[in-house]
Amino acid sequence: xxxxxxxxxxxxxxxxxxxxxxxxxxxxxxxxxxxxxxxxxxxxxxxxxxxxxxxxxxxxxxxxxxxxxxxxxxxxxxxxxxxxxxxxxxxxxxxxxxxxxxxxxxxxxxxxxxxxxxxxxxxxxxxxxxxxxxxxxxxxxxxxxxxxxxxxxxxxxxxxxxxxxxxxxxxxxxxxxxxxxxxxxxxxxxxxxxxxxxxxxxxxxxxxxxxxxxxxxxxxxxxxxxxxxxxxxxxxxxxxxxxxxxxxxxxxxxxxxxxxxxxxxxxxxxxxxxxxxxxxxxxxxxxxxxxxxxxxxxxxxxxxxxxxxxxxxxxxxxxxxxxxxxxxxxxxxxxxxxxxxxxxxxxxxxxxxxxxxxxxxxxxxxxxxxxxxxxxxxxxxxxxxxxxxxxxxxxxxxxxxxxxxxxxxxxxxxxxxxxxxxxxxxxxxxxxxxxxxxxxxxxxxxxxxxxxxxxxxxxxxxxxxxxxxxxxxxxxxxxxxxxxxxxxxx
Ligand SMILES: Nc1ncnc2c1ncn2[C@@H]1O[C@H](COP(=O)(O)OP(=O)(O)OP(=O)(O)O)[C@@H](O)[C@H]1O
Ligand SMILES: [Mg+2]
Numbered sequence: 001x002x003x004x005x006x007x008x009x010x011x012x013x014x015x016x017x018x019x020x021x022x023x024x025x026x027x028x029x030x031x032x033x034x035x036x037x038x039x040x041x042x043x044x045x046x047x048x049x050x051x052x053x054x055x056x057x058x059x060x061x062x063x064x065x066x067x068x069x070x071x072x073x074x075x076x077x078x079x080x081x082x083x084x085x086x087x088x089x090x091x092x093x094x095x096x097x098x099x100x101x102x103x104x105x106x107x108x109x110x111x112x113x114x115x116x117x118x119x120x121x122x123x124x125x126x127x128x129x130x131x132x133x134x135x136x137x138x139x140x141x142x143x144x145x146x147x148x149x150x151x152x153x154x155x156x157x158x159x160x161x162x163x164x165x166x167x168x169x170x171x172x173x174x175x176x177x178x179x180x181x182x183x184x185x186x187x188x189x190x191x192x193x194x195x196x197x198x199x200x201x202x203x204x205x206x207x208x209x210x211x212x213x214x215x216x217x218x219x220x221x222x223x224x225x226x227x228x229x230x231x232x233x234x235x236x237x238x239x240x241x242x243x244x245x246x247x248x249x250x251x252x253x254x255x256x257x258x259x260x261x262x263x264x265x266x267x268x269x270x271x272x273x274x275x276x277x278x279x280x281x282x283x284x285x286x287x288x289x290x291x292x293x294x295x296x297x298x299x300x301x302x303x304x305x306x307x308x309x310x311x312x313x314x315x316x317x318x319x320x321x322x323x324x325x326x327x328x329x330x331x332x333x334x335x336x337x338x339x340x341x342x343x344x345x346x347x348x349x350x351x352x353x354x355x356x357x358x359x360x361x362x363x364x365x366x367x368x369x370x371x372x373x374x375x376x377x378x379x380x381x382x383x384x385x386x387x388x389x390x391x392x393x394x395x396x397x398x399x400x401x402x403x404x405x406x407x408x409x410x411x412x413x414x415x416x417x418x419x420x421x422x423x424x425x426x427x428x429x430x431x432x433x434x435x436x437x438x439x440x441x442x443x444x445x446x447x448x449x450x451x452x453x454x455x456x457x458x459x460x461x462x463x464x465x466x467x468x469x470x471x472x473x474x475x476x477x478x479x480x481x482x483x484x485x486x487x488x489x490x
Contacts, residue, residue: 005200012192020185027177036123039156040136046081047140047152050074056085057142057149062093071096080157084129085142086112087150092129104129107153112139128155202234210241218248268435272316272449276309283309312447319451322382323434326458333376333462337486340373340412341366344403347384351392351401359397360418362388365404371412372486379459380483386452387416387479393448394477395420412485417478423471431469432457 050056054066062085071083075096085093090109095102104127111126116139125134138154209222226239283306287299294302325331341364348362355362384403391401399419406413423431427438435450460467460481471477 004203005196008196009193012196013189016185016188020181023184024177024181033123036136040122043078043081043138043156046074046078047138047154050083051140051142051152055144058144064094067094068096082155084153085150086153088148093150102129112151112153115139206238213245218245218252265434269320276312280306280309316449319449319455323451323455323458326455326462333379335374335376337372337374338377340371340405340414343377343381344405347381347388348403351388355392355401358392360392360395361400363400363402365402367406371405372488373412373483374486375463375483383456383459386456390452391416391418391420394418408482410485411482413480413482415478415480417476419476422473422475422477424473428469428471
């Protein structure tokens with residue numbers, strides 16, 4: 001009873017039964033009116049015929065014998081006709097019926113005048129002296145020498161008709177329209193239920209699918225065919241559900257991926273923090289336990305190693321802190337106009353010594369001396385430093401690191417390229433991930449954390465810019481990003 005189909009069916013059957021009953025009643029009334037109109041029109045001449053035969057009233061005195069005679073004649077022609085003779089005021093002067101059956105002694109003349117005027121719509125009903133119901137009738141004026149004496153009033157469908165009607169009417173017209181009404185009700189109900197069944201079946205299918213997909217935690221695709229466009233509300237609903245479940249699915253995937261990355265990050269951080277910490281602990285414990293037996297040289301070597309790990313820890317924590325700061329919405333780049341060639345010059349100087357120590361030469365290739373841009377100078381310097389540090393680290397003795405600046409329509413392109421080891425193709429998509437290091441081996445990993453490029457990418461994101469990388473193994477690598485050109489007001 002809770003299903004939509006059940007509710008619709010109940011509503012439909014109620015409506016159809018009510019309509020069937022209404023049809024039945026209206027049909028009965030119509031039949032009756034039709035019959036009465038027909039009777040009145042067909043029998044209209046009766047009264048005229050009867051009055052035309054003899055003078056029924058002479059100087060106010062009714063000729064009752066003639067009336068009885070004529071009445072019995074008329075009743076042979078139409079057995080339902082009951083004839084009365086009225087005076088000018090509608091009082092009954094005489095009739096041919098059993099006297100005890102006539103209970104009223106006058107008839108209202110208004111309907112009689114209506115009928116005689118000839119322009120009222122039939123059926124017109126008048127008083128029946130033998131009962132309280134209104135009946136159709138026929139009437140005609142009774143005159144002697146153009147003097148109005150009274151009226152001849154003929155009730156059509158009198159008691160005789162009532163008797164017959166209750167016999168035949170019930171058995172024929174009644175039952176016929178009753179069966180027609182029943183047939184209409186049944187037919188409409190069947191067709192309606194079929195249509196509702198078809199419509200609700202689609203809804204039911206959709207409902208089952210929604211429940212199934214929901215129960216599976218949006219792990220399965222809905223098994224529904226959704227047309228591209230158009231269709232009725234159920235089609236639109238189906239389409240919306242298919243689209244929505246797709247979106248929910250991809251959001252769940254995204255959440256899972258985020259969760260996985262977060263776990264990976266936490267485990268990477270703990271690993272990277274623990275390595276220098278435990279190395280440091282080892283050297284310090286050795287110094288404490290065996291301090292007396294160590295030579296000065298060894299002691300200072302151990303202390304230096306411990307200090308190196310402290311520095312490394314400091315850098316790592318600093319990088320992590322910087323990244324989380326860059327991630328938080330609170331950081332907005334502090335935009336100002338500055339000269340890129342000048343910044344590049346500064347960064348080159350900064351790394352001059354490191355590069356010389358490694359036997360790598362640093363070259364600046366700037367086309368214009370005054371390429372101004374808009375950006376956070378401190379953050380852009382971090383980008384260049386991280387790229388330079390990588391480039392020098394991965395370039396062997398005798399190699400070159402080039403810092404170049406080029407004009408690109410509205411932008412200025414800055415590139416850091418080297419002639420170093422290059423990055424394997426399979427690693428390129430991941431080098432910007434946090435903690436990702438393409439070089440394998442603990443040795444290579446011990447003094448890097450894999451955060452440098454993640455910081456670079458984050459800073460450029462904040463500047464609505466992106467970084468591209470081209471690399472060829474054993475030939476070198478080139479990182480490039482663009483910043484907007486800033487036109488100085490003259
Ligand atoms: N110029 C380059 N040549 C070759 N490989 C590079 C170069 N720059 C980056 N890579 C590869 O990309 C990885 C990620 O670089 P990233 O700067 O993010 O981390 P890292 O340098 O290893 O550590 P950190 O910068 O935090 O000290 C590096 O480990 C290295 O394998
Ligand atoms: Mg780096």
